[in-house]
Amino acid sequence: MTTPEGGATGAVETPGEARADRAAPPRKDAAARPPRRGPADPVRMLMHRHQELCAHAVDALEIAAGLEAHGVTDRTAARFRHRDVFSLAEELYARVPRADPAAVPGAGPPPHATAPARRSRTVCVALHLLPGAVCVAAAAALASVTTATPAVRTAVGASGLVLLALAVRLGVRSGPLRLRHGTGPRTAGLWAGWTAGYAVYGDWLLGQLLAGGPDLPPTAPRAAVAPAVALAFALAPAAGCAHWFTVRGRRVLAASRGLGELAARVRPLLLAVTLLFLGALAALLLGAEAVLGGGDPLALGAAAALGVLLFLARLLAVHGFPEAAAAGLASAAALEALAPALVLIARLPGVPPVDAPVMALATTVGPAAVPAVACTAAALGLLVHGLRALTGACAHWPAPSGPAEAHRP
Incomplete structure (x- = not known):
């Protein structure tokens, strides 16, 4: 035979459990709001944007000239964690692989070009x-x-x-x-x-x-x-x-x-x-x-x-x-x-x-x-x-x- 105390015990939650349930956020809301993080590699965006310029550049100075022609200044370079455009161009030149000169039409001086x-x-x-x-x-x-x-x-x-x-x-x-x-x-x-x-x-x-x-x-x-x-x-x-x-x-x-x-x-x-x-x-x-x-x-x-x-x-x-x-x-x-x-x-x-x-x-x-x-x-x-x-x-x-x-x- 079930006592009244026993029936009450099966239907009532303890105060600690109720507070724990109210404090725990739903799993769907947690999955819908991912944590906000900054870019780990801010230069990668420039690498993709200026891929052709960096791949065909003969040195970092050409990349610096191209970046400045596109409006990149020293202040812009500071947002990419560099002190100036030259430093940013040096990193781009070092990280982007060079294009094959043979694949570029007309690349390289023709032989015996001194006399002409x-x-x-x-x-x-x-x-x-x-x-x-x-x-x-x-x-x-x-x-x-x-x-x-x-x-x-x-x-x-x-x-x-x-x-x-x-x-x-x-x-x-x-x-x-x-x-x-x-x-x-x-x-x-x-x-x-x-x-x-x-x-x-x-x-x-x-x-x-x-x-x-x-x-x-x-x-x-x-x-x-x-x-x-x-x-x-x-x-x-x-x-x-x-x-x-x-x-x-x-x-x-x-x-x-x-x-x-x-x-x-x-x-x-x-x-x-x-x-x-x-x-x-x-x-x-x-x-x-x-x-x-x-x-x-x-x-x-x-x-x-x-x-x-x-x-x-x-x-x-x-x-x-x-x-x-x-x-x-x-x-x-x-x-x-x-x-x-x-x-x-x-x-x-x-x-x-x-x-x-x-x-x-x-x-x-x-x-x-x-x-x-x-x-x-x-x-x-x-x-x-x-x-x-x-x-x-x-x-x-x-x-x-x-x-x-x-x-x-």
Whole structure:
């Protein structure tokens, strides 16, 4: 017979058991919420993301350039437990297996490539000197038709400009001045051609406009021969200076251990190469003035400013910043076009004298003050931009894996 105490004992839980049951979480909830853990190997994600870059890199510097081109900075590298981009690139280079060079089409230099390389350098030097030779020939042709009709002189001058433009195009597409990051904006050539054409005929045109002219076709355009010849021959020292900056930049990249150190060592290089080219261009301008004569000192200064502008624009384009180069050339071309436009607008009836600044500048200093101011301002802007843009690893590697312009500060 069951006692009442016994029945009660079988139906009632002890207080300790009840607390244990309430404290124990269900097994399904525990399985549904796994514990949160951080990545044990944060670099593995970069290894998979940049597998092709790391597998085909010849050293860690190429990986560093590619990472920076994709926007990886020292601050980003700190999230991957590295002090800078170079240290992160060294780990990626050490951990990712190298790709088979035989599997890459065109890998490895062809046999007996030394002689073709020497011939290629000789051809590049000849192409860099070709614009100067064409310009001298065009100047001689103009001098031989001084007694001819204005139409003949205009035709000879136009033919010389066309041949000179073709020679310059051949020169900048070879050697150190050849673009390695695509073609860049198509309008860059237009702005460069405008600024160069204004250096040859701009002073004459502005003087004619201020005097109420020009009376075309009876009046033939008068070209500034000495600055044109000096600028044409300046393509050769521009190529030499660009080559020197490229070689020294890669050496600095190889010796630097961080982006800060790289920037601090590249900035003096850019200033030095700019001054080196300016000195070579000044020597060419003074030599052309001594031989050909007729060189206004202000016009020579404007030509020097234009030469530095064109050199900095090409240097930025070669190292992966063609948009900035085109913007600098466009700003100079716009300022040069504004001066004659204001003179023509002021001739309209009822329009206030909007050409007063141009008139005052040309009367006080001379017509060459317009290109001098425009090119100097644009060259200083490109120099300031270059001191910031050319301090990255991606600007000093032959073939970075991404566009550098979009990721610069």
